[in-house]
Amino acid sequence: MSRNPRTCGGNQQGSLSARDKRLLRLFEDDSALRYGERTVTEYVAHVRAFLAWAEARxxxxxxxxxxxxxxxxxELFALRRHDGKPYSAGFQANRFSALKSFFGFLTRRLFVLHDPMAGLERPRLETRLPRTILTPSEARRIIEAPGNRTPLALRDRAILETLYATGIRASELIQLSPFDVDTEDKTLRVVRGKGGKDRNVPLTPPAAAAIEAYLATGRAKLLAVARAGPGVYPAKASKRLFVSPRGGVLYRATLDKIVRRWARQSGVKKRVTAHTFRHSVATHLLKHGADIRQIQALLGHQSLTTTERYTHVEISDLQAVVRRAHPRGR
Known part of the structure; x- marks a missing residue:
């Protein structure tokens, strides 16, 4: 069997017939109604690689x-990356999910009468715990680090408060519109979150206050920079809640830089990203008695299994329980 990544794994496009290209476009349009933008992009890439593999045979x-x-x-299991290592179980499972979705699409549209994926077992994934969890004290130090003296400080404080209040995904945060926020009711609407579903989530009072302060002065000053200078797109940026220093669109990489900067300045030594806040708020809520289904709704998880990984017990908690409750724990 061939182990050429151009026709089996990886992200290479390969050569497709005109018919398969049209089919791929139809699948992409159908997927856009069901999944988030990132998932659609990944699924289309996986299906493209599969179709190239099939055509080659x-x-x-x-x-x-x-x-x-x-x-x-x-062939996928035997495939190796350029560094000689096998592709991860996550890669295998994601490609399986993409093909499952693709053949489901073909079956619904009657392009095929039988789904060849039916009965195939999805690759098993390891239940990996989040690598970095902030303590409530560390989260507070990072959030308070920007202060409120400049438009960017107001923006960054609002971003950090929102991340910790809602556990929102980075991709969801950068897509937020000012119209998605109700600081009076302290709610945030996440439009077309992962899986293409909208959800409403509560804001903490500090998060609502930080967003209100940013909207009152900070955001307008940043957008004024866009109107005054070349090379930015104020019309597009003006639809977003959080904008760049020049009033342009805020991107995912920039968001992580913001988080890392304030983590470093606050003295937190852990490797912190925007997603770290998502893991941390889930863990903190669970420790303080929140129901796991409530956390699932907050985070927008489609499967409860995804949320259940936060039910891990840290060794320090376990030691405390043993000391308190075990007959020979003292």
Whole structure:
């Protein structure tokens, strides 16, 4: 069997027939109604690689059998990256999910009468615990580090408060509009979150106050920079809640730089990203008695299994329980 990443794994496009290109566009349009933008991009890339693999073997999607999919899975498991290491279980599972979605689309549209993915087992994923969890004290130090003296400080404080208050994904935060925030009711609307679903989440009083302060003065001053200077797009940025120093669109990489900067200045030694706040708020809520289904709703997890990874017990907590409750713990 071929182990060429151009026709099996990786993100390479390969060569596709005109028919498969049209089919891929239809799948992309259909997926956009079901999933978030990032998932659609990943799924299309995975399906493109699969179609290139099938074409290289003279296979068509209408004639694919279960055995062909098993052979494809076997090649993926044997595939190695450029550094010689195997692709992760997450990569395998994500490609499986993409193909499951693709053949579901083909079946719904009657391009095929039988789904060859039916009955195939999804690659098992390790239940990995979040690597970095902030303590409440560390989270507070990072959030308070920017202060409120400048427009950027107001923006950064509002960003950090929002991350910790809501556990929102980085991709969701940068897409927020000013119209998604109700500081009076202390609620935030996440539009087209992961899985293409909207959800309303509560804001803490400090988060609502920080956003209100940023909207009152900071954001307007940043947008004024965009109107005054070349090379930015104020019309596009003006639709976003959080904007760049020049009044442009705020990107994911910039968001993580903001978080790392204030973590460093606050003296927190851990490796902190925007997603660290998501892990931390889930862990803190669970420790203080929140129901796991409430946390699932807050984070926008489609599966409760995803939320359950936060039910881990830290060794320090376990030691305290043993000292308190075990007959020989003292």
């Amino acid at each position: 003279g296979l068509t999607f209408t004639g694919l059998k279960r055995e062909d999919l098993i052979a494809y899975q076997s």
